[in-house]
Amino acid sequence: MALLVVMGVSGSGKSTVGSHLADKLGWKFYDGDDYHPEENRKKMEKGIPLNDQDRIPWLCHLHDILMREHASGQNTILACSALKKRYRCILENGEAGTNCQNSSGREEPASQKILFIHLDGPMELIAHRLEKRRGHFMPPELLKSQFDALEAPSAPENFITVSLEKPVSEIVSIIEEYVRNRYG
């Protein structure tokens, strides 16, 4: 049984890669964007970056969804920015994860049910892709703030990093191979 979170800044390819991967593996797919409350969407549409207060209830809701799927034995993929270590702790642990620190000074929470897949790459390439993307509420101007907020996952977090510069089919195959080796 596996829970995967495809993470990264806006435009890194989370929705595209996550949904293709779910189709290929026959797993359930959720897009975190679909669960933002109206206020968060309005804020982003106006070009205002979300803050912790805006994101925490949203992340707690996504945690509940993941844990429900986990409890029912459903392999699941979630596309979610999960930019900071604290946000990833909340996806793992719910509200208890809000106390997780971003430095190595504090204890790590015990639970590591989720494998995070970080789609990583240069801001210029993503900006170029976002300029071409249509029909999405997230304005390309917010990309810089996404990079400012990003804390790339690091040990002892449970993660892999895949370059978003590769074609989608290749990214999906790399993750698929990793997941099949690890989860059977």
Ligand SMILES: Nc1ncnc2c1ncn2[C@@H]1O[C@H](COP(=O)(O)OP(=O)(O)O)[C@@H](O)[C@H]1O
């Ligand atoms: N590996 C890739 N190569 C080329 N284009 C991509 C790749 N991944 C995503 N895209 C395109 O980039 C844009 C942003 O992708 P999207 O999946 O919406 O990102 P996110 O969900 O992270 O915001 C879309 O237009 C998508 O088709």
Ligand SMILES: O=C(O)[C@H](O)[C@@H](O)[C@H](O)[C@H](O)COP(=O)(O)O
């Ligand atoms: O935490 C956030 O600031 C948002 O969740 C953001 O990271 C997310 O990316 C938006 O939902 C935009 O959607 P796209 O990621 O699909 O551009």
